[in-house]
Amino acid sequence: MPMASATRTNRVNRNPAPGRTPETPGPGRRPSKAAALWRSSVGKKAVMAVSGLVMLAYLVAHMLGNLKVFFGPDDLNGYAHWLRTIGEPVLHHGWFLWLARPVLLAAVVAHGVAAYQLSRRDLKARPQQYAHRRRQSTYATRTMRWGGVILGLFIVWHILDLTTLTVNPLAEEGHPYQNIVASFSTWYGGGIYCLAMLALGLHVRHGFWSAAQTLGVNNPRRDRALKLAANGLALLLTAGFLSVPVAVMAGLVR
Amino acid sequence: MNLTLRIWRQQGPDTPGEMTVYQVSGISEDMSFLEMLDTLNEELILRGERPVAFDHDCREGICGACGMVINGQAHGPERTTTCQLHMRHFNDGDTIDVEPWRAGAFPVVRDLVVDRSALDRIIGSGGYITAPTGSAPEAHATAVPKEAADLAFEHAECIGCGACVAACPNGSAMLFTAAKVVHLNVLPQGAPERASRVRNMVGAMDAEGFGGCTNTGECATACPKGIPLTGIARLNREFLRS
Amino acid sequence: MNHDDANAGEAPMSYLDYTVGAPVADTRAPAGPIEQRWDQRRFEAKLVNPANRRKHTVIVVGTGLAGGAAGATLAEQGYHVVQFCFQDSPRRAHSIAAQGGINAAKNYRNDGDSIRRLFYDTVKGGDFRARESNVHRLAQVSVEIIDQCVAQGVPFAREYGGLLDTRSFGGVQVSRTFYARGQTGQQLLLGAYQALSRQIAAGNVELHARTEMLDLIVIDGRARGIVARNLVTGEIRTHLADAVVLATGGYGNVFYLSTNAKNSNATAIWRAHRRGAYFANPCFTQIHPTCIPRSGDHQSKLTLMSESLRNDGRIWVPKAKGDTRPPGQIPEDERDYYLERIYPAFGNLVPRDIASRAAKVVCDEGRGVGPGGQGVYLDFADAIARLGRDAVEAKYGNLFEMYERITAEDPYRVPMRIYPAIHYTMGGLWVDYDLQTTIPGLFAIGEANFSDHGANRLGASALMQGLADGYFVLPPTLNDYLGRTPLPPVPDDHPQLAEVEAEVTDRLHLILAVDGDRTPDSFHRELGELLWDNCGMARDEAGLRRALARIPALREEFWRRIKVPGTGAEFNQALEKANRLVDYFELAELMCLDALHRGESCGGHFRTESATPDGEAARRDEEFSYAAAWEYTGDAPVLHKEELVFEHVHPTQRSYA
C-alpha cells in the first residue's frame, strides 16, 4: 500500500542573498602561466604531447642510426663516434650527448608524470564501468596506458642493456655493434626488444595523431592526412627498429 | 515483439543499484525506445511497483533530456537520441541492457536519471557572450563570413545531452565544452571574451571532476548531433593561445 | 443561451450556468497615436533606484524564451531573481523545439515590410481577436530582438556576403522570418540560457531546476510567492518574493497527443487562475496541419514537420472511400487533390486552420490513409520530377530524414503521410498592456498569456512574442510595479503560507491514497481523445455539451481509480503526471465552456454552426468582438468581456477560395 508522505518543510526567507556583480572576476592574483598550464587537464596534456613529440623525433633519428648496423661494425661504430662530435668545435667532444640526455630525460619524466596524473584523474572521473561493455575506439587507442608502461620499463631495460651494459654479460665498453649483436642473440634480449617495438608502433600510431589533436593543429581538412601520417610513422619506426634484432636473430648480422 | 530488458534500478544517489530483469511483450516496431519503456511502466504501475525513472521531454531529439546507455552504447545503436530510436532496430527475443549515463560528474538521481548540472555550470563559467539586454548594436553592423557562421552553427547544435561524457572512458566533457567554445569563439561577437572564455570553461570542466581527453573519439561516435572531434582540437588551440 | 436567469430555479448550479460579470479593460496602454504608446508607457513608468533593486526579489517560473530572457534581463538590471523550471536544466524548456523561425520587421530585403505591416498581418492573422496596442508594440520590439540575439552569438543563417538571411513563412508576402536552419528555437533559447547562466554564476539568479510550482501565494491581494515541489526529494517549500512572473508556456498537452514536450503542463497558470487570475480565450488552440500521424495506441506525442513542405508537396487522398491500395497503385484520376480543388487560388498553401480542417473532413468521410485512416498524403513525386531529386533534397533533406527515421518510409519514393495535431495555445492568463494579470504583482509572459495572437497565431510569431515579453516588455513594466507598490515583508509565519502548503501537500496525499487500478496516462489519453473529438478542429454545440457532461464523470473516476505507486517524498514521475491531470480536468472543462459560449467561428476556433455558405469560418463581430476572460469561482465561472476596438486594422472576412 503506498504510504503518502509528501514532506513539508521550512520556508525560504525573501531576504535576497548578497548579490555579486555579473562582471567577470577582476584580475586578482593569477597563477603563473606555466603553473596554470600544468594544473589544467588540457595544459598537462599539451606537455605530454610536446614531450612525446620530442621523444618521437629522437626515436626517428635513433632508428635511422640503428640501420647502420647493416653496413657493418665500422659504419655503426663510426656513427656512434660521430654522435659525440656533433657541435664541435663550438661544443666540446661529447657535450652534445650530455646536453641531449637531460632533455630526453626531462621529456620522459614529464611525459610519464603527466600520463600518471592524467590517468588517475581519468579513472576517477569514470568510477563505474558499464555492465554491458562495448568499446568502439581502436586497439592502439585503448592500449595507450599499458603501452606507455611497457615503453617506460623498456627504456630502463634498454639503458641497462646497451648503455650501462649492466644486463648484457657479453658486452664490452666501446663496441656498440658487438654489444647489439650480443644482446639480440639471446632469446630474451631480442624478445623484449621486439615486444617493446610493437608496443611503440601502437603507441605512436595513436600518439602522433593525438598530439596533433592536443596541440590544436588538427582540423577537418588535415584529419585524414594526419591519421595516415601517424600510421606511416608508426610502421616506419617499428619496421626500422625491428629490422635489427630480426636480422641478428636470422643470422644476417653477426 | 517480445523482449527481455535488463534495466539499472537505483533508488537514489547513495543507495546501491542493480540490473533488474523485466519481460515486455507486444512491442510494436514503430514504437520509440521511450514508448517501449512507457509500456513497461504502465504495467509496473498497475502491479504497484515503482515505474522506471528516466528523463525525457521533447521526444523529438532536440531538448537533450533523454539519454541512456543501451547495450553499452550511449543512445543505443543508431546515431540519434534515445527518444528518436525506434524499436525496429531490435529483434524479437532480444535481451537489451539499459543503464544510466556513467561518469563521476553525473551522480545517479534515480534509475536512469542522472544529475547533469555540471554541464550547466561549465556554461555559466564562460559559455556566453556578455551582451546585456538593450546594449546590442544593429544586427547588420557586423557582417559574419558565411564560413564562420556555418562553423559556429555546426558546433552550436549541441543539445547538452551528455552522451559524449557517458561514452568517454575517461568521463570527459571535452566535446561538450568544445562545442560551446568553438561556437562562440569563431564569431566576431565572441572575440572580446575569447581567451577568458576558454580558460574559465576548461577550469570549470576540471573543477567539476570530468576526466581529461585521450582522444579516443568515443564521444563523437556517440554524439547524436554529429559534433566533430576536430572541435576538440580547436578547443585545445584556443586554450593554448589564451 | 440566455444566462440572465441562470441562477433561477432550484436545480443545483451547473458548470454551464456561467454568469457574465463586469467587463475587464486594459487600463495601462496610454491613449494617443498607437506608434507612441509604448514610448509613452515607458516614460510614465516609475523607475527603481539601481541601489534598491537588489532588495527586491522576483520569482520567475519558467526558463523558456520568455522566462529565460526575463530572468537574465532582470538580473542584469540588479534584481534578485529566483527562477524555476521542472527540467533538469533551463536549456531544455520547450522553446528549444521550435523549428521554423522568428519574425521581425527589419525590412532587410527592402520588400515593403515595416512595423506597420507586421502589426497589420498579426492582427489580421489573429482573425481580429487581439488587442491592437499590444500587437503594435510587439511589431516595434521585434526589430530589437534580432539585434539582441545576434549580439549574443545566435548563429542565424547568413548569406555569402555575411549578412542575415530571411525567408517568407506562413503565407505572408514579405520575407521577414529569420532562422537558424531548422533549429531556430534551440538557438534562440541557448542565447537566453547562456545569458541566464552568466547571471546564475554571478549569484544574481538563484535557479531551482527540477522544481515544479504547484501554487501561488497571494497576500493582501498581491502575488507574493509560490509553493513549489522539489521533484527529486519531494520537498514542498514556499518561496516568497515581491512579484511573480509566470513564463510556463502553453497548455496544448491537455490533449495528451500534441507537438508539445511531454512534460509541458498547465499547472502553474491553472493554479494562478484558481487564486484569482482571469483565464482568457481558453478555447483558442492552434492545430498544425503537417505532423506525422500516429502509428498506434502507444503513441506518446506527435512530431511536427515544417510547414514549408507544403510549398512543394501536393496533398491528396483517394477519391473512393476505404481505398486501401498502396499510393503508387492509385491512378492519377482516382486521386483527389482536395486543397487544389476547393481552393484553386491558394491550393496547398492555404492557412494552417483551413488545411487542417480540410484534412479532417476527408478523413471523416472515410478517405483517410494509413493506420486508422487518420492521414492524408503529401506527395513530392511532381516536385522531384520537376526540380530533380537533388533540389528537393537540398531543400527538405533533413525533414525527409526525420520522417524516415520515425516512419521507416522513404518519402522520395512513397508519399509522406501527414495529419494535423495540436500545436499551440493562443489562450492563456489574461494580462493588461503591462503583462500583469488580474492579480497585482502576478505577471504572465510568453505562451502562458493570451495577449498578442488573437484567435490564431502566425508562423514564427511565438518566438518573437516570447522574447519581446522577456527581454523588452516585462522589465520596464515590472520596474513600474515594484517602484510604485509598497511591499511590506511577509512574515515567515503568515497563516496563508501554511494553508497553501497544506493544500498542495494534501492533494498529493489524496492522489497517492486512492491506490486504484488505472494509470495516469490512461486517464490522460481518454481526456485527450474526448477533447480532440469535441473541442478540436471543429466544434459544435452537441459535442461540446457531451464533453462537458463527460469530463466531470471522468474526473470523478480519476479520484476513485487512479493508481500511483511510491510516495510523495521521492522522485516520482507518475505522481507528477497525476497531479498535472487534476488541473487538466478543470482546464478542459473551461475550454469546452468557452468554446460553447463563443458561438462564432474565428481563427483556430471553428464552430460548424457558424460557417459561410461554402463552409468557411464565419466570424460574428457584432456579438463576439471581445476577449473572454474567465474568473474562477469553484463552481460556474464568471465571464468578463474585454471589448476589442479596432482603430487601425479594420475587420474583414478572410477568404482563400
Ligand SMILES: Cc1cc2nc3c(=O)[nH]c(=O)nc-3n(C[C@H](O)[C@H](O)[C@H](O)COP(=O)(O)OP(=O)(O)OC[C@H]3O[C@@H](n4cnc5c(N)ncnc54)[C@H](O)[C@@H]3O)c2cc1C
Ligand atoms: C514543435 C513546435 C515548433 C514550433 N515552432 C515555432 C516556430 O517555428 N516559430 C515560432 O515562433 N513558434 C514556434 N512554436 C511555438 C513556440 O515554440 C512556443 O510558443 C514558445 O517557445 C513558448 O515559449 P515560452 O517561453 O512561453 O514557454 P516554454 O518554452 O514552453 O517554457 C516553459 C517553461 O516553464 C517551465 N514550467 C512550466 N510549468 C512549470 C511549473 N509548474 N513549475 C516550474 N516550471 C514550470 C518549464 O520548465 C519551462 O522552462 C513551436 C512550437 C512547437 C511545439
Ligand code: HEM
Ligand atoms: C619513448 C617513447 C614514447 C613516445 C615516443 C611517446 C609518445 C607519445 C605521444 C606523441 C603521445 C600523444 C600525446 C597526446 O595525446 O597529445 C603519447 C601519449 C601518451 N603516452 Fe607516450 N610516448 C612514449 C613513452 C611513453 C611512456 C614511457 C609512457 C608511460 C609512462 C607513455 C604514456 C603515454 C600515455 C598514457 C599517453 C596518453 C594516451 C593517449 O593520448 O591516449 N608514453 N605518447
Ligand code: SF4
Ligand atoms: S557534444 Fe554531442 S553528445 Fe555531447 S552533449 Fe553535445 S550533443 Fe550530446
Ligand code: FES
Ligand atoms: S526527449 Fe528531448 S532529446 Fe530526447
